Amino acid sequence: NAGVTQTPKFRVLKTGQSMTLLCAQDMNHEYMYWYRQDPGMGLRLIHYSVGEGTTAKGEVPDGYNVSRLKKQNFLLGLESAAPSQTSVYFCASSIWTGAYEQYFGPGTRLTVT
């Protein structure tokens, strides 16, 4: 049981390049989330999904797209990377246990130059 995994762990992009971050969970969780973490700003929700085939915008969705074609995977795409997207990206998944306890992946450190 690997929990939540993220690929890649590190990436450097040039402005304007595109890339996709992959999140996978093996806990059969319905809900999945993408956050970005920046110093002094906590974790901010980018997009989330309440089930296979569904996605919704979070707090800071601009410049990102997501897809949830399979229940266990949640992809985050950057179509045209900008330096403002330099951040650490975390994926999480959750299930109802009386509350939606979220389990986080190890993160992807992205630098856009």
Next chain:
Amino acid sequence: QQQVKQSPQSLIVQKGGIPIINCAYENTAFDYFPWYQQFPGKGPALLIAIRPDVSEKKEGRFTISFNKSAKQFSLHIMDSQPGDSATYFCAASGGETSGSRLTFGEGTQLTVNP
């Protein structure tokens, strides 16, 4: 709009001290208040959580105190150890349209000196 405000931004205590981290929220629809612990290079991990029907919850050396009327909650770490050095985030969720979404505080970097 930051709906959960956390303080202090950083905190340094000696081993055995009792660091206290405070959070305040605005949305009265919030009904679930977790704390997450994050070590460098790792993802956040759920530490302890509370619902507003109780004023205090204790798990080991970690205690959450909750004040519903003041819309504040805090984390206390008893007998703190150097291994507790990490970043701590409070969070909140609830409400009909956002029950599964967490709103996080800004984080507190805790250092426990030996």
